[in-house]
Amino acid sequence: MTKNLKISLALVAVVLAVVGALLAANRTPKASADASGGTAGGQGEAAPASVLVRPDSHRLSTAKDGKVTVVEFLDLECESCRAAFPVVEQLREEYEGRVTFVMRYFPIPSHKNAELAARAVEAASKQGKLEAMYQKMYQTQESWGDQQVSHEETFRGFARELGLDMKKFEADWKDPATAKRVEKDRQDGLTLGVQGTPTFFINGHRPQIQSEQDFKAAIEAELAK
Template sequence: MADLKVPVGNDDHCAGDESAAVTLVEYGDFQCPDCGVAYPIVKQLQKHFGDDLRFVYRNFPLPMHEFAETAAEAAEFAGSKGKYWEMHDALFEHQEEFSETFFGDLAEQVDLNPAALSRALENESFEDKIEDDVNSGEQSGVHGTPTFFINGKLHDDSYDLATLRAAIEAAVEK
């Protein structure tokens, strides 16, 4: 079984306590339909496990998705302003609406300056962070999205709710 080669660190976006029994890392693409399916499943897992689960999202935009890189940059921009999870959620909840003008509108919805986002996108201000995420995924054997790791071990099974919950429960019991 593959291991997560780059441990969770200060540059990661983490929801939940560092001392949680289980850390669930997702390599995802904001435009990927399968990641869109996984999004509410992760939300349910977070609710179910509460303080026992820490969730980490890493960018893995796939080249086939026209707006995946832009969406990842928008999320990183929001993170630089303390609103990463608001943007993360909004991107998945509006995945079908991605367009050239969409990201500025979304920035407004999460109380961010659309002009500042536009400048950050033009300057590719967060390209290095996204590249670091992609590289860490490739080092860990990620080939597609979503890919999950549970306590540093590749979850090489379905990401449906029952299967992920059972895998996390097994990790909590260890």
């Protein structure tokens, strides 16, 4: 194992602990109000599968047997989501073919560019570039996130870099149906009691995740059933 790899793995090991510390800052009062008393997907009854994963939900990775599904409700402007991103990517690689990873939009209203970014990812999906745009958002988030100015032109630049048909991208990005699609994800999150991002469900339950080891243990427990 190279020195750089050791350093990378050590950093990944502490990322989810950082996520836990940042999560409180990414809670939305509206979510708390709309989902008051909601415990869907906790340690008791599993979240309804029909709400958790819709037919049009975006699967970043798909397991052939469909035995284990990890669903993440995320905000592309959320710092803790960005911190969790490399862990999710590593787990996707490690469990390729064995675990399905699903991405659901949950833009926090106080994040000025979160909904705009989600619509950009959704528009990119119309040209087969959802994953590339989703990754681009997190890789560049430090340059545009947590700002009270619109980054519409920044996101247009990403579309050009990905080689998208800009006329189609622009039309899809501004299409009311795209905003409706993003909002549908957010409303499902509220129904399930999501109060902040990232929120993970593993086979319908929300595990207590404080580290990468906790995440892997929860996945392994479901694979072992």
